[in-house]
Amino acid sequence: xxxxxxxxxxxxxxxxxxxxxxxxxxxxxxxxxxxxxxxxxxxxxxxxxxxxxxxxxxxxxxxxxxxxxxxxxxxxxxxxxxxxxxxxxxxxxxxxxxxxxxxxxxxxxxxxxxxxxxxxxx
Numbered sequence: 001x002x003x004x005x006x007x008x009x010x011x012x013x014x015x016x017x018x019x020x021x022x023x024x025x026x027x028x029x030x031x032x033x034x035x036x037x038x039x040x041x042x043x044x045x046x047x048x049x050x051x052x053x054x055x056x057x058x059x060x061x062x063x064x065x066x067x068x069x070x071x072x073x074x075x076x077x078x079x080x081x082x083x084x085x086x087x088x089x090x091x092x093x094x095x096x097x098x099x100x101x102x103x104x105x106x107x108x109x110x111x112x113x114x115x116x117x118x119x120x121x122x
Contacts, residue, residue, distance in 0.1 A: 038083040039108070043068060044076050048085060049112075052105045056098040 039048055046066045051057060057065070063073035077097055080086040085104050086097045099105055 035083045035085060038079055038085060044080055047076055047080065048104065048108050051086065051097065051099045052108050056096050059095045
């Protein structure tokens with residue numbers, strides 16, 4: 001552990017701690033965590049990115065873009081749908097998916113921009 005990644009003495013700002021703890025109790029942080037976990041899977045991140053690039057894609061398109069089977073793409077899309085990341089519609093025998101709203105696209109684009117700007121210590 002590096003010497004600059006922890007406090008050398010224990011103290012905290014009680015007002016800040018209480019305020020932020022109160023904020024955490026008033027928001028649905030669990031759902032946010034679950035949404036981010038869903039996108040954190042590499043294939044689901046690829047699917048989300050692909051849907052940022054085109055308004056709507058068929059499951060077969062998505063499977064080919066990501067390089068997985070249609071069944072595997074469908075599995076990942078169900079997970080993304082459960083988390084409110086994508087929405088779907090049927091047209092005959094075809095299933096089309098799109099991002100649920102522009103916030104998901106913003107999250108993905110901000111994450112990519114951040115990754116390009118930040119030098120990681122891996």
